[in-house]
Each structure stands twice: as structure tokens, then as C-alpha cells.
Amino acid sequence: GDSVTQMEGPVTLSEEAFLTINCTYTATGYPSLFWYVQYPGEGLQLLLKATKADDKGSNKGFEATYRKETTSFHLEKGSVQVSDSAVYFCALRGSTLGRLYFGRGTQLTVWP
């Protein structure tokens, strides 16, 4: 079945460091891919998305490229801030059944 495998954390970085959180997926057909962010005590917010191969989603300095050949959707940011501290989830929506599946989440902590 469809699934998402996400780099396990926690990830701890200094402010202005480069961030990569790896995400790979397994799916039939052509899924849509998402990154969500969850701040402490809150629900999830969409960070970015890509709906077809080679699409690049971007928002708030974060980027991720839909790579069908490597079945990956890695999240990157060139210079993280303290306010980026949160849990990040990679997610997949299967093209046939429409269900939305999430990875286990990666806790990011950025120190000043």
C-alpha cells in the first residue's frame, strides 16, 4: 500500500544552518506530495506541496522537489531560524484512493 518514510529526528541546528529532512515514498500511480508543519500544541499547517514529477513546492524559504526517479520529496531550507522549530511531516495522497498518509514526523529544534 501507499506509505511515507521520513527521516527520524530529533534534528538540532544552530540558527542560519542548512536544513535537510529526507522523505521517500511508496505509491502506485502518481501521488501528490506535501510537507506539513506542527507548532507546539497546535494542529497541522500545510507548508508546501507538489502534485506531479519535477514540481518544486516552496514557502517561507522551504523547498522540496518531487523526484519520481528516486521516489523522494526532501525538505530543504538554506538558513533556518529559531521560529522554524516545530515538527515537520511528509505526506502523500494516493492517486487512486485519495487517502492522505503521513510520515512519523521530524522534530526540528533551532538554537540561537
Next chain:
Amino acid sequence: SQTIHQWPATLVQPVGSPLSLECTVEGTSNPNLYWYRQAAGRGLQLLFYSVGIGQISSEVPQNLSASRPQDRQFILSSKKLLLSDSGFYLCAWSVERDAEAFFGQGTRLTVV
């Protein structure tokens, strides 16, 4: 604009007691509705998925059930709670096949 309401925000229930969590969506018709559980350190698990009134798909066998009595209302229930039912429960909705899901603020359930 569309909004999602989920309540209560926090709940402490004794083992063996019943449960009813409610989620309603405003500003859209015929949404896809989801219930997720986020247990500590275990990521986001899809519990139930609904594409219409009375149409519920269960993703995992468990002590919980879901119902959709109205188009924009999704209810998560249990007849007798277990300690393992503790967690953070999130309701979400989406409309289009490739669109992202929008989340409620979640319910923190502690079974004691």
C-alpha cells in the same frame, strides 16, 4: 471561507468510559473527512476516512468508530476507552483529489 471546528480541546476520561469527539466543517460541501491520531513519538496515524454521508473507511482495527450523520459533521466514538486510546486526535478535511487537507486544532485525550 472554509473553517473546521473540533472540540473539546482537551479531555480526561477514565478507562471504560465512552467517548465522543465532534468535528464540523463550514464553508464547503461534500468534503472528504479524516480522523487521525498522533501518539507520542509515533507520528500521525490515519484512523478513518469518509467521502460522504454514511460512508466510512476504517484504516486500522481498533477500539474506536466513526460516523458521519451530516455532510459536514464527523464524529469519533468509543463505547469503552482503553489506556492505549490516549493521544492527540486531529480532524481534517479536503475537497479536490490533489488538494491539501486542512486540520482542526486537535483534541488532547488522556485516558486515566
